[in-house]
Amino acid sequence: MPTRRPTMKDVAERAGVAVSTVSYVVNDSGPVAADRRARVLEAVRALGYTPNESARNLKRHSVATVGLVVPDLVNQYFALIAEGVEQAASERDVLVVFCTPEATGGGESWNSRLLRSQRLDGLIYLSGSETRMDALVELTRVGPVVLVDEKLPGFNLPSVVSQNRRGAREIAAHLTSLGHERLAILGGPLELWTAEQRLSGYREAIAAAGLDPDGIPVLAGDYRMSSGEQLAAEILSRPAKDRPTALICANDLMAIGALSYCRRAGLRVPEDVSVVGFDDLPFASLLTPALTTVRQPAREMGIQATKLLLGMVEGADPTPPPPSPVSLKIRESTGPLSER
The missing domain is CATH 3.40.50.2300 (Response regulator)
Incomplete structure (x- = not known):
């Protein structure tokens, strides 16, 4: 099972300090007592935490980039979700890279490699008629991944779903x-x-x-x-x-x-x-x-998925919203x- 990237909150819990304290140490942006600084640095080393540049960009309201894997945009359901993703991303000045495995003919593995090469900050994933688990494992190495209208056994990934x-x-x-x-x-x-x-x-x-x-x-x-x-x-x-x-x-x-x-x-x-x-x-x-x-509510689900993903990039807990009403x-x- 792929493991998620350690967050600032994980470091804070291990060090027994507030998240703001971790931010002060990692970003060198505020005064921290020597003993607390030492505990934070030890937790950073133990967890293998690395500051996420995209999260810093988001906090400065500069552009970050997320990927959207969608089977195709011919299906209006997928297109509506994509509209929601684009709407929520544009409100944060975030670029969206679209990959459509079925439309391009490259397959999910090919698109996974393409997305990994783009230095994306996170991914939103819509499954189609099937899900290639090996391709999804590759995608989780890019960064945070949010599923839309799907849940996958064996993958600890947040999902935005409906009833x-x-x-x-x-x-x-x-x-x-x-x-x-x-x-x-x-x-x-x-x-x-x-x-x-x-x-x-x-x-x-x-x-x-x-x-x-x-x-x-x-x-x-x-x-x-x-x-x-x-x-x-x-x-x-x-x-x-x-x-x-x-x-x-x-x-x-x-x-x-x-x-x-x-x-x-x-x-x-x-x-x-x-x-x-x-x-x-x-x-x-x-x-x-x-x-x-x-x-x-397809478009709304796309918006929710994007907000959840951007929150994860910033270090928030990957807590999905309740299932959307139908x-x-x-x-x-x-x-x-x-x-x-």
């Missing part, structure tokens, strides 16, 4: 309240925390409705539109008496793929099959039919079973 599980419960409960019992889940990559949280929430709502969660088919996708279309074709090509009356899609892009298949197959939404998504991308309300989904957006892509 994925709650949102999944609410949208699945919405479908069961409409009388749908033959459901199918078009899930995300099962190794990702977000996909696991959403699947758990769906199953909890299904069980609460008196249905057997184990009897609901789960087809694993990759959060891309093409996988939503392929999985919808697989499950909806069954005879009418066996196919689901509602599709629970793990994100809006997969839901759009499912809607595309329904149009091709001549299936009416929601009369023949209801479809839901997750994220509430800006165009979700503009689709025909408008998509029922769960709104995540909200159910009921639109025309869902309807009661009686409409079929």
Whole structure:
């Protein structure tokens, strides 16, 4: 497991002094008694603490640089988070270096090496359809790392997340309240925390409705539109008496793929099959039919992640904010079973 860089607070705790005292000694910016100075210097040596120049720059309001690893900017969800990162960084005169492994074709390892060569002060990391652990280990050597909408077992990294599980419960409960019992889940990559949280929430709502969660088919996708279309074709090509009356899609892009298949197959939404998504991308309300989904505050999460990262660069505790609230957006892509 990668270890985080020692902070000024760590030095203060080991030396038994205030953080301000450590700052006075390290920056030679104030008077400190000889015994306290000695304790601070001993703690600095023992912990291997090195003053972070980027933190000094931030305190002087000069420019520092952070990296943002995002799968691509075609997905509006990723783009909205990136907007939040850029907004919060620009308010502090901090530059943002974007790396998009899928867009550049270089892969996460290549981008990790690129970011390490840029002398960045920290990183914000968004996972896509999968997470390369070796690449992430490389990224933690750059400096502080903050995850967005993801948690990774074995990595002691702060995460800015939303209430994925709650949102999944609410949208699945919405479908069961409409009388749908033959459901199918078009899930995300099962190794990702977000996909696991959403699947758990769906199953909890299904069980609460008196249905057997184990009897609901789960087809694993990759959060891309093409996988939503392929999985919808697989499950909806069954005879009418066996196919689901509602599709629970793990994100809006997969839901759009499912809607595309329904149009091709001549299936009416929601009369023949209801479809839901997750994220509430800006165009979700503009689709025909408008998509029922769960709104995540993507831009706000980007802002929170940037503020958390810049605080860590300055030596603050890496304490993430509580999960961002989500909200159910009921639109025309869902309807009661009686409409079929």
